[in-house]
Amino acid sequence: xxxxIIATSSTADLPRTWLxxxxxxxxxxxxxxxxxxxxxxxxxxxRAAMYAKMRDGALLKTSMINEFTYSxxxxxxxxxxxxxxxxxxxxxMSASYQNSMSAAEAVRPLYPDQExxxxxxxxxxGGLGTLxxxxxxxxxxxxxxxxxxxxxxxxxxxxxxxxxxxxxxxLKMGGRVSNASALVGxxxxxxPVLYVPDRGTLDVVKKARGRKAALKxxxxxxxxxxxxxxxxxxEVHILHADCLADAEYIRDEIKSAxxxxxxxxxxxxxxxxxxxxxxxxxxxxxxxxxxxPD
Numbered sequence: 001x002x003x004x005i006i007a008t009s010s011t012a013d014l015p016r017t018w019l020x021x022x023x024x025x026x027x028x029x030x031x032x033x034x035x036x037x038x039x040x041x042x043x044x045x046x047r048a049a050m051y052a053k054m055r056d057g058a059l060l061k062t063s064m065i066n067e068f069t070y071s072x073x074x075x076x077x078x079x080x081x082x083x084x085x086x087x088x089x090x091x092x093m094s095a096s097y098q099n100s101m102s103a104a105e106a107v108r109p110l111y112p113d114q115e116x117x118x119x120x121x122x123x124x125x126g127g128l129g130t131l132x133x134x135x136x137x138x139x140x141x142x143x144x145x146x147x148x149x150x151x152x153x154x155x156x157x158x159x160x161x162x163x164x165x166x167x168x169x170x171l172k173m174g175g176r177v178s179n180a181s182a183l184v185g186x187x188x189x190x191x192p193v194l195y196v197p198d199r200g201t202l203d204v205v206k207k208a209r210g211r212k213a214a215l216k217x218x219x220x221x222x223x224x225x226x227x228x229x230x231x232x233x234x235e236v237h238i239l240h241a242d243c244l245a246d247a248e249y250i251r252d253e254i255k256s257a258x259x260x261x262x263x264x265x266x267x268x269x270x271x272x273x274x275x276x277x278x279x280x281x282x283x284x285x286x287x288x289x290x291x292x293p294d
Contacts, residue, residue, distance in 0.1 A: 005082050006085045006087070008087045010027070012026070012132050025077060028040045032062075032063070051268075061275070066099055067102045074116060083114050085119065085145070088100055089125070090120065125269065127285045129285070133235075134152075135152050157291055158288055160291060165192055189209055193214055193221075197291055211280075215250065222254060226288075238283070240266065241278065241282075242280065269283060
């Protein structure tokens with residue numbers, strides 16, 4: 001039994017089955033759909049239901065986690081008597097990160113004999129999930145609290161994040177594209193390709209003409225990363241917002257080009273990121289030599 005805890009948030013977009021199997025506590029983000037407040041429970045069926053509602057016209061609004069909620073979460077973890085590592089999405093993507101830091105500063109004096117480490121992961125969604133999975137694996141293999149933290153800090157910027165969206169209106173609502181750009185882009189069938197650079201933001205790095213071109217751009221970026229070193233055993237995590245066929249296309253393209261690659265998982269994308277990018281969002285995450293959007 002490990003003598004410390006690794007905890008995360010629902011925005012790691014890990015399946016609830018995995019979180020429960022490994023005993024990983026998570027703090028849920030909340031969202032509002034049709035004026036009803038709900039919590040992101042990380043269940044596949046909940047995610048599928050939300051994307052179905054979005055395709056029917058429902059708009060989701062997400063909320064940051066406040067300092068009090070973080071404090072209560074951290075105190076519950078520290079009440080076990082164990083040290084804690086907490087991993088949430090990049091500080092650049094949500095004000096929740098600063099709330100978690102403020103909560104940690106308030107809670108630490110209450111537990112002077114324990115440690116609470118808040119990592120600025122520079123990751124989001126399945127990239128955060130990839131970091132969590134790898135750190136949990138090392139914890140379960142018996143690595144120490146400090147060694148697991150060191151591995152995370154040394155390798156978090158090796159996690160590639162590749163995204164494409166299908167409908168510009170969600171990026172428009174989030175302020176990532178202007179109204180004019182969204183209108184012109186929609187008329188021309190523009191599908192943005194996005195990437196998370198080292199600073200932990202979500203940037204539009206390419207504008208593809210049509211969905212097929214966007215998917216091919218994602219595929220080409222992955223194969224370019226894998227061409228730089230043997231990807232044998234590299235795990236790839238594909239998350240989708242109600243676009244399973246596209247996820248399977250990317251999986252099959254990777255397997256065809258690099259049959260020696262490790263396990264490729266396909267799961268539903270979490271609701272929080274999906275609310276900002278909409279149904280049709282496709283994401284791919286894996287460890288590589290270093291982040292590069294090309």
